[in-house]
Every structure is written in structure tokens, then in C-alpha cells.
Amino acid sequence: MKVMHFHFGKDGGAERFFVHLVNGLARRGVEQTVVIRPGRGWRSQIENAATIIESNFRNLSPDRLLLPMKVSSIARRQKPDALMSWATRASRLMPAYGGCIKLSRLGDYPTNLGYFKNTDVLVCNQPDIGAHVRRLGWKRGVEVISNFTNTEKVAPVARQEVSTPDGVPIVFSMGRFVARKGFAMLIEAVSRLPDAHLWLAGDGEERQNLEAVAAKFGMTGRVHFLGWQADVRRFLAAADLFVMPSSHEPLGNVILEAWAQQKPVISSRAEGPRWFMHEAQNGLLFDINDTEGLAVCLKTLVADRVLAEKIAAGGHETLMRQFSEQAVVDSYLDLFTRKPADYRS
Structure with missing residues (x-):
């Protein structure tokens, strides 16, 4: 089987799942070609799983005109079983080539359907995105296939590497530093836990603001900015609990990564977590932008280790049952193997 991917993302949960899926398909013997932007930090993680083509594919660049012709030529020559674009920008590259099924994978809610004129099937990582594209007027195929992550448990990083003393609670979170991720609120909530330290993996435009928030709440010495990490698992393994505080999160792949390391999870009631998280069974939930509610959840899990262990076990069970590599790769x-005619009336 042959598959060609188009992916122009940079860093984040969608990119981690892209790496997982490319490697998962390779383990099943799929021959893959991927088109990505130059300088991706995760490039080395897919080098042994796919043939890589690098292109910027930006407006006002030669590649904006040349790359679509190159992709069409490769498709006609290689005759892939599927062409797969990742999110809206990459879907603009989808050729009109009619020799195979053409998929656009969505991890968020698109604002219009113009990106997908050559797409047969929109693959949504949770059901509400599928309902959303139907409301926008999408008449072709919709499939819901969620994410998976690496479930191998790893050894924890030493606290000393992150200037964190023994015996204090460690709260961990990660993602792009943008306002909707809720990290400013998380810093304020953690400040209400005596001695707790907060580890934040990621970076972005909000970095200076988050440093200012940490100073405002007396957290400068207790908030540790880890930068982008190629492998966050050893930090997760060292943490006491994981928090996903976003105001908007279509799925929440970071929660799956925390569950893989068998950590208790606290999450906002964003779109994705509302679908697969259940209160006090596999996590604790708080209302979006509710700092006090988040602080209560944090204090509850730090004080009640029995509950923390229960929801960590429940999260891991949910991961293995609902988000396993075998089930997700089987679905893809x-x-x-399907045909465009299956989805076009």
C-alpha cells in the first residue's frame, strides 16, 4: 500500500500525532511519501518511515505554483492508494488526481469548506467536528478516527534537572504558548498550592506574558519553562499530575500522552475532553476560564492520592480501549482501500 501525506504544521499535538501515525503505518508495511516544511524539529522521527519532500508552499513563493504540479506528477507516477492532507492549509495542495481516495484530516473546526474542493472524505478526530462540517454544508464523506500516542512507560527525569526540590507536588502542562491554551490561569491556580512547582513544556508568543504572570503571583521560582521538547514523556513521568487548561481544544492529544504515563489528569470542559473524559472516573473537569474551579481540582488531587490513582488508572484504561494504535491504524x-465513488454522489 502507498500513501502520500501533505503536512505544513510546525510544533504541537497535531504534529506529534502526525509522527505517530506515519510510524504506525510504516510498522504495518505502508510505503509513504510526505511533503513537509523545512526545519521541522520532528523530521528525524519520520526519516526511517517515509520519503520526505521539503517545501515552504507559501503565497508569493515559487513553490506556491511549482509544488502542486510536482505533487500531481508524483501521484500519476507512483499511483498511491491514498492522498492525505493535514488541516486546511495542506488541503490546498490536494491535486485533482482521480486515481485514489483523497482525505483531509481535521483536528479543529474549519471556518469554510473552500479548502477541500478536491477532497473525498474529511477525517475528523472527534464527532463534533464531523457534525460541524455537515452544518457548513459538506455533502461528501465524513469519518471519525481519533488519535493515538506512544504508550510505552519511560523513566522520569530527575527533579534536579529542572531545579525542583524533592517532596513538592509537580504540576505539568504543555502546548503552544497562546492565550487560548490557558497557561496564565494555570499559573495563578498553582500559586494557591503551597510549595507546588509548575513545569510548562512549549513556547510561543505568550512567553513574556506568562513570565510576568508568574512574577505577579510570586511563582517566578516555581514555574519552570522547559521549551519545546522532542520527547515530553520523561517529564510527564516525573510529574504528579497533568493539567489541560485550554478554552478551546478540539481533542486534547496531550491528555492521551499523560494517560500513557499513567498520570491523573485535570482538564477544562473544552470540546474534546467533554467527549471522552468522565468526572472522577478518568479525570477531573472544571469550567472554562474558571481559575477557582481549577484550583479546587488541584488541591483535591494533591490531598487525595487514592482518588488520584483511581482516575490515573481510569485514564489509562480509556486510552488503551478507545485510542489504541491498532484500532486507529486499522481504521485508516x-x-x-476505499474509492472516491464511495463518497461522491
Whole structure:
């Protein structure tokens, strides 16, 4: 089986899942070609799983005109079983080539359908995105296939590497430093836990503001900015609990990564977590932008280790049952065998 991917993301949960899926398909013998932007930090993680083509594919660049012709030529020559674009920008590259099924994978809610004129099937990582595109007027195929992550448990990083003393609670979170991720609120909530330290993996435009928030709440010595990490698992393994504080999160792949390291999770009631998280069974939930509610959840789990262990176990069970590599890859392999006529009236 042959598959060609178009992916122009940079860093974040969607990119981590892209790496997981490319490697998962390779383990099942799928021959893959991927088109990505130059300088991606995760490039080395897919080098042994796919043939890589690098292109900027930006407006006002030669590649904006040349790359679509190159992709069409490769498709006609290689005759792939499927062409797969990742999110809206990459879907603009989808050729009109009619020799195989053409998929656009969505991890968020698109604002219009103009990106997908050559797409047969929109693959949504949670059901509400599928309902959303139907409301926008999408008449072709919709499939819901969620994410998976690496479930191998790893050894924790030493606290000393992050200037964190023994015996204090460690709260961990990660993502792009933008306002909707809720990290400013998380810093304020953690400040209400005596001695707790907060580890934040990621970076972005909000970095200076987050440093100012840490100073405002007396957290400068207790908030540790880890930068982008190629592998966050050892930090997760060292943490006592994980928090996903976003005001908007279509799925929440970071929660799956925390569950893989068997950590208790606290999450906002964003779109994705509302779908697969259940109060006091596999996590604790708080209302979006509710700092006090988040602080209560934090204090509850730090004080009640029995509850923390229960929801960590429940999260891991949910991960293995609902988000396993085998189930997700099986679904994609099945989809790759279908024909455009199955979805076009």
C-alpha cells in the first residue's frame, strides 16, 4: 500500500500525532511519501518511515505554483492508494488526481469548506467536528478516527534537572504558548498550592506574558519553562499530575500522552475532553476560564492520592480501549482501500 501525506504544521499535538501515525503505518508495511516544511524539529522521527519532500508552499513563493504540479506528477507516477492532507492549509495542495481516495484530516473546526474542493472524505478526530462540517454544508464523506500516542512507560527525569526540590507536588502542562491554551490561569491556580512547582513544556508568543504572570503571583521560582521538547514523556513521568487548561481544544492529544504515563489528569470542559473524559472516573473537569474551579481540582488531587490513582488508572484504561494504535491504524488502512465513488454522489 502507498500513501502520500501533505503536512505544513510546525510544533504541537497535531504534529506529534502526525509522527505517530506515519510510524504506525510504516510498522504495518505502508510505503509513504510526505511533503513537509523545512526545519521541522520532528523530521528525524519520520526519516526511517517515509520519503520526505521539503517545501515552504507559501503565497508569493515559487513553490506556491511549482509544488502542486510536482505533487500531481508524483501521484500519476507512483499511483498511491491514498492522498492525505493535514488541516486546511495542506488541503490546498490536494491535486485533482482521480486515481485514489483523497482525505483531509481535521483536528479543529474549519471556518469554510473552500479548502477541500478536491477532497473525498474529511477525517475528523472527534464527532463534533464531523457534525460541524455537515452544518457548513459538506455533502461528501465524513469519518471519525481519533488519535493515538506512544504508550510505552519511560523513566522520569530527575527533579534536579529542572531545579525542583524533592517532596513538592509537580504540576505539568504543555502546548503552544497562546492565550487560548490557558497557561496564565494555570499559573495563578498553582500559586494557591503551597510549595507546588509548575513545569510548562512549549513556547510561543505568550512567553513574556506568562513570565510576568508568574512574577505577579510570586511563582517566578516555581514555574519552570522547559521549551519545546522532542520527547515530553520523561517529564510527564516525573510529574504528579497533568493539567489541560485550554478554552478551546478540539481533542486534547496531550491528555492521551499523560494517560500513557499513567498520570491523573485535570482538564477544562473544552470540546474534546467533554467527549471522552468522565468526572472522577478518568479525570477531573472544571469550567472554562474558571481559575477557582481549577484550583479546587488541584488541591483535591494533591490531598487525595487514592482518588488520584483511581482516575490515573481510569485514564489509562480509556486510552488503551478507545485510542489504541491498532484500532486507529486499522481504521485508516480500511479507509485507504476505499474509492472516491464511495463518497461522491
